Amino acid sequence: MADELIRRAHGGDKAALNELLTSERNRVRNFCRRRLGTFGGMLPEKASEIAQSVLAIAAKRCEQGKLAQMGSRYDLRAYINGIATKKVASLCRKERRRREIKAPAAVEGAKAQTTSSESAAHRNAVVNRVIQQLEDPLEQDIAVLISDGCQFKDIPSRLRPKHGNVSRHKIDRTREKLKRRLEREDSTLRSR
16 A cells, blocks of 8 residues: 555655655654654654654655655655654754753852852853863763753763763763863953
């Protein structure tokens, strides 16, 4: 049945294409939701929007005849999953750049004693600046998770999709580097 729908969709039957993509909608949305969860739990509410966008791309490419080599539903699913994975990764990169990094409550020794929203905003700016000064993208991602208050044991699993396996030693070294740089910034600010 599904293979017949694919053949009809390639033949230009819009009803078949619509039926095929409608049957895939929930699966794609759930796939996107799971992928968003593996990218640090970012924006799971965006899964429906991404799924809709992915299915629109697949429909457009099918109408252009670019999916003619798809012989079965499984080929189509693999193709759609590839588009969804790229869309999710792109969204996560954009959001990670835009995110406001909160004061590092989890970083020991770097005490954020904020009494007003103005000093909290200043502290966040200092933390952002220190994290941006880290040269290694992996260290930057580790520092963002630490500053967000992520549990130490959860950091490797949250970094695995992007960086592969991350050693606890690397996380410890990055935490210490972040702590030293924040302490240096704090002492510089106090001396002014």
